[in-house]
Amino acid sequence: MGDPKKIRKKFDRPKKPWDKARLETEKGIMKTYGLKNKKELWRFETFLRGKRQNARKLLTLHLEERHGKEAELIKSFINLGLLTENAALDDAFSLSVEALLERRLQTMVFRKDLANNLKQARQFIVHGHIAVNGRKVSLPNYVVRAGEEEKLGYFGKPMLLEKALEKPVKAIAEKEIEKKAETVEVKAVALEKKVEKVKEGVE
Numbered sequence: 001m002g003d004p005k006k007i008r009k010k011f012d013r014p015k016k017p018w019d020k021a022r023l024e025t026e027k028g029i030m031k032t033y034g035l036k037n038k039k040e041l042w043r044f045e046t047f048l049r050g051k052r053q054n055a056r057k058l059l060t061l062h063l064e065e066r067h068g069k070e071a072e073l074i075k076s077f078i079n080l081g082l083l084t085e086n087a088a089l090d091d092a093f094s095l096s097v098e099a100l101l102e103r104r105l106q107t108m109v110f111r112k113d114l115a116n117n118l119k120q121a122r123q124f125i126v127h128g129h130i131a132v133n134g135r136k137v138s139l140p141n142y143v144v145r146a147g148e149e150e151k152l153g154y155f156g157k158p159m160l161l162e163k164a165l166e167k168p169v170k171a172i173a174e175k176e177i178e179k180k181a182e183t184v185e186v187k188a189v190a191l192e193k194k195v196e197k198v199k200e201g202v203e
Contacts (some may be wrong), residue, residue: 011042012049033101034110034118040141044100051077055092081146105130107153108142116161124159131155 003107007078014022026038035041054073058066070089081103083091101107106121107131115121124130130137132144133151144152 011039011046033107034122045097048097048100055089079145103143105142105144108144129155129159
């Protein structure tokens with residue numbers, strides 16, 4: 001069992017840490033899902049890799065021996081919202097880490113329009129403004145189960161999203177442009193008058 005006080009590593013680092021293709025892929029995934037660091041990504045990859053290993057082990061067993069364990073493993077995927085009711089064990093091998101990241105609380109909060117962007121979604125969660133089934137959850141990496149998706153909302157007082165801020169900013173910018181245009185026009189008229197006076201003096 002080991003020492004319960006000892007913190008166990010929940011992710012495996014890549015075997016080729018400086019692979020260019022993998023680095024670019026990880027960078028895109030982190031931006032898409034608003035991940036704080038690569039450890040969060042590696043944690044989900046390790047979790048999914050472990051599930052696939054369990055599925056491979058089941059394939060090596062006899063049909064009678066694996067029947068109950070296979071149904072249990074498929075049920076765990078269904079509870080996570082990764083597979084449907086009529087899914088087979090082979091479907092687990094086609095799952096990507098993006099499918100699991102879509103079940104993160106931060107992603108779900110943004111997808112359900114409870115926040116304007118992923119950064120704001122993470123802020124709401126960390127500050128304790130998001131609840132799952134009436135219970136406050138402050139972990140952005142919390143995996144939302146299939147039965148909890150419709151029970152996602154604000155904890156306590158609903159947050160006011162200022163989505164209409166873009167229009168006032170645009171209106172202010174347009175007014176500033178109009179003021180500058182009027183100033184330029186006034187200066188141009190004054191300059192024309194000076195030129196006319198100079199011409200009259202010369203004549």
